[in-house]
Amino acid sequence: MTTYDTLSPAPTLAGGLPLLGHAPWLALRPLDFVERLRDHAPVALFRIGTRSAYMVSSGELMKDLLITHQSKFEKGGPLFEQATKLLGNGLAASNGEFHLRQRRLSQPAFHHSRMGVYARAALDAAVAVSGSWRDGEVVDLGRALNDTTMDILARTLFSSLTAEAAAEIRRCLPALVAGVGRRAFIPVEFVHRLPLPVNRREAESLRRLYEVVDGIISDYRASDLDQDDLLSTLMLARDERTGAGMTTEQLHDEIRSMMVAGTETSATLLLWAFQVLAGRPDVERRVHAELDEVLGGRPVGYADLPSLAYLGRVVQELLRMYPTGWILTRRATSPVVLGGHRIPEGADVFFSPYALHRDPAVFADPGRFDPDRWLPERAAAVPRHAYLPFGAGVRKCIGESLAYAEITLILASLMGRWQMRSVTGRPPRPVAGSTLRPKESLMRVEERRR
Template identity: 35%
Template sequence: MSRPLAEPAITDAPGAVPVLGHLVSLIRNPLGFLRTLSHSTEEIVRIRIGPWKGYVVCDPDVTYHMLLDDSTFDKGGPIFKNMREVLGNGVAVCPHSDHRRQRRMLQPVFGKSNHARFASVIGTEIDTVISHWQNGLPVDIMSDMRDVSARSVVRLMISGLSDDAIVQAVKDVEVSMGGMFWRILLPPPFDILPIPGNIRYKNASSRLRQLFRRTVGEYRMNGGEDDLVSYLIRASDEEDGTTLSDEEISAQIFTVFAAGADTTGHTLGWAFHLLSQHPAVLKRVQAELDAVLGDRLPTVEDLQELTYTTQVVTEVMRLYPTAWFLTRTVMQDSSLGQHFFPAGTDIVFSPYLLHHRPDSHEDPETFNPDRWESDPQGQRHRISMIPFGAGPRKCLGEGLGRVQSVLSLATILSKWELKSESDDIKSGLRLPLTPLGLSMRAFKRRS
């Protein structure tokens, strides 16, 4: 007997106001809102933003079950339609029907054999970005860490790009991602208003698309460097032998850039802030760096020895997972946990919410890297610790993101100590999760 396709009987999350629903709570204090839900005994609660309704999964097992079944709970609906209009149909946003082929073709670029190459790019980009730091002076840590992270990802993708083009691309991806997030939240008429934000967003996205198409065209004509674009031009699917069109390659470049540019940079921003607030933890990191590295810069081979620094990064990713608010759409009428959802329902899941559940992580609001002593990367908590997601759509860049985070932290902290001048850091309604108002000063440890 078929079940009725009525809206599921699920309670509203606390904090809704008439018409705007939970938008006000989310704008005022998004993390406070999710922390309230991390104490919920409900498996799933409903949130509303204007006319839009979404169902937030609060239970770790139900979230995990949903993420494993990516054909039923797919990247679909208006949110991903909107993202595909900007990024193209690349691996991070494409529907399940296109995903496996794309993932098979991209996977080798992200394998361990490329980590050392990526690590050497990171060192050079850190030198370029922080060369202006002066002893005792303020630094714009968020902007600098974003640049380090985004520039490294651009180099991985298009290694021969000029410095001016990199600076422009890094700016453009920030504007495109910010604009895309607001388009998802605000109703459609907002998109077409000729206001400066919309114009900047359209120009930035179209400049990036042109850059990626031009690069693919040039590589096809003249050959290219040993990078992601060259690899994608040569790649053929091991199952059906098909190759990628120019349009598909441009979409992959844009998607990987969007997925990888900011995530590590923001993780590093949170890491410097937390270390500055926890001097005892910072001292232990410095002692490890001095013992393992002495005066030299870290390489990918040092990662195994940098266990405490790795634990610190894992704990930063638990407390402040940069991908904190993610969605799926129900593709055919299905049950999830104890509830039944009609096709078209939007489901929200949040690594932040799961990482702050007191029944999964003891004393969840405390920054305590020691909790990862026997499991430095948090791999054993695959259900309650998902900074990189889970299931078939888990982050392709997880290995690179971890290498980049630990090596960047180690490289900078072996030479510099950063002191926060702001205690009251909030996070805005942004993707990725951003520490707002972070102001720091850099002090030289050694030259």
Template identity: 30%
Template sequence: MTQLSPQVSPTLLPRRPQPSRPPGPRGIPLLGNSLQFGRDELGFLTQTQRIFGDLVSYDLAGWPSVLVNRSDDIEKILVKDHQNFIKNRVIWRHVTAVFGKGLLTAEGELWQRNRRLAAPAFAGQQLQGYGPDIVALARSAAGGWKASEIRDMHAEMMALTLRIAAKAFMNSEVEQDIADMDHAVHDLTVEIASRFKRPVVIPDWVPLPGHIRYRRAIATGERIIARMIDERRAHGYHGRQDFLSRLMAAKDESEQGMSDSQLRDETLTLLLAGHETTALALSWSFYLIGQDAEVAQRLAAEIDEALGGRDATAEDLPHLKFTESVVLEAMRLYPPAWAIGRESTGPFHLGGYEFGPGTTIFISPWVLHRDPRHFEDPETFRPERWLDGLARRLPRFAYMPFGGGPRICIGQRFAMMEAILVLATIVQHFGVEWQRDRPTTLFPSITLRPRDGVWVKLLPKEAASRPH
């Protein structure tokens, strides 16, 4: 099986040992390690952890930074002392216009309040209510495909999960809205990836071509959301089942709801972050099963046995354990959130070292998920590893595709349900064979994307288990 790995950087020289700082690579004046990091983010984090250990210090153009790779230290940052660490300004300062003060970026009391207001939409019976739409839209997408076609499953999954998000979050099936949002999401992703490689912030008003597309894409999302808020205010939203309606109806302890600005931030955040996370989990799943006939055969057999040819439902999830394991393993090898950033608000101690306020902390699921201390044969796609209780045996933060602690992704249960139901529905119709002549490369932006797509040949269902 072809496994994607980051580029191997030249040997990294250690800086002169400093008792007050963890070891780390030598940088250059003014820019520190920022150029090394920007050239190959995944390779840089992987190699420095292997060379220097579970605490690695960097200098990113004057911003003191540390990679944290030990479960107890991660728990301290994300759980025990989480109030002393905020979302990292080095990362999010580039994209404040997109996410505003939504759950992804808000802090303190505002985040706590809005999290409480949003949480019921992703709980229990409310969550299962999204299942029929997920399956119907997946079935419709697969119904437009034909055996022997070559398709980019990343593009297909991005389009499908955007439709699912539009339906679940805003009850929208308007083709023009979906097309406009698809174009806007693409422009935002490309520009955000470019911004994350910059050592300095260039203001949004500077008329660079990427900035112009960025501002236009934000305006598109805002226009669609504002129209939907206005429609609900005009025609009523109480009792409606989509996320936006539930959020508009939610009230805090003082009977206050969200402002239009907050509704915009939360809805745009969910549309952008929510649909892409699931699309990537599915894209990488198809990339991996498209190279492994044995896994494909076992997957199809489980789905046939559990469903017997009928549509999947949320009630079938307990019987689709291998399907779930494929998704879990795809997110282990290719975690959508490949790095999580925090920033200290005051001094703190880790591993015998003292760090100052304003320190950037990197926690990398990409590095954690490939650690041989936790995962046997870590570079190999082995979904069956999840079937014998591995998740219960792992250290708490050895596997964290959705983050961890109080700020764990609010939509993680929705995302897992969606990914399993979509995968099961498509595998009922087709097998896939990855096209080696159209290689896939890693593209780490906010999320870990396949730069050139995931091109597969669609196989008739009865041929899905033949050797590829």
């Protein structure tokens, strides 16, 4: 009779070093390392220092991890432990009943009836950045897109945000986003307490961000008015079971989480889009042809999204090849069985959308950017949980629909007027930190001749 204790442990990846385990490979060649773990076994054991960890790398087991046995796992591991120190206990990091309560309270802010308002903000921000460029100039596209998504956040989250507060938030966020990745890959607390310049910058950015957000919440509470924006929706939300709303601390944590999720991830994927299309003129031409046919030279609108089918597939393929959340973790809250192997209570369990989305057993020629793999007849062959750009189950990203709409509309708006060209002439190179970013950010903008 098979019992938990008689099950075999997961196969261990070779090559671990004394005391360090596989941490050097995860730190120095992270993308190669997660693919190596995927190819080793569907559930593979490795070590970070002296601590055992598990990598889950198949669509079927992702369903078990994120849905079937989700009650036996919580957000945990080095990435989330360090993220909460900078971003608080918002939806991205909270667990259990508190997470479910916060999700219920936040849901109205992402209702489909509000998508038109958010789309208008995205298009206004895209028009603003587009109008600032000049034909032939070299721009720091990464910074421009971060400013654009920050502008969208300001228009939708805080309708009465001042220019000074928006500028202060833009100054603070980069240090905090970088700090999440740095802390996750160096999970040694005393290192982050040393009086190093990078730690001082991080602490000062966090302090300033607290002050700005606290001031915004205080002003909203004092006005006692519905501003018809995300913050007002969160402040007015009441738990249907208890009638309680969010405390100031909870609002603070949710706002900081949205600041990162609503700016860094969208801006990064947009940067990937222009980097990839610069090297794929065939794909770029098809996008331009679709834009010309659907729009006929007029500005894009939210109602046009269903007609931009090819551009939608481009976005799906970008999310497959370059998922910004390239590695994520859970922690087992009780013993559990995955793939016929025992996972002990307290174990860190990793999964990598990057490795999952590039599995050659699922995606033919996985290193090729091919939007047409998402044509309905081809996409039907992809196992449901082998493609997880926004997660699955109760932890699925609450802003998925908003992100799709925002990214597609900004691409359509900017590509209607501009073409981006590589400055280096090299294919984009990924850098895996707290997000998966292209190494290069400078691009030449050229006005499109129809």
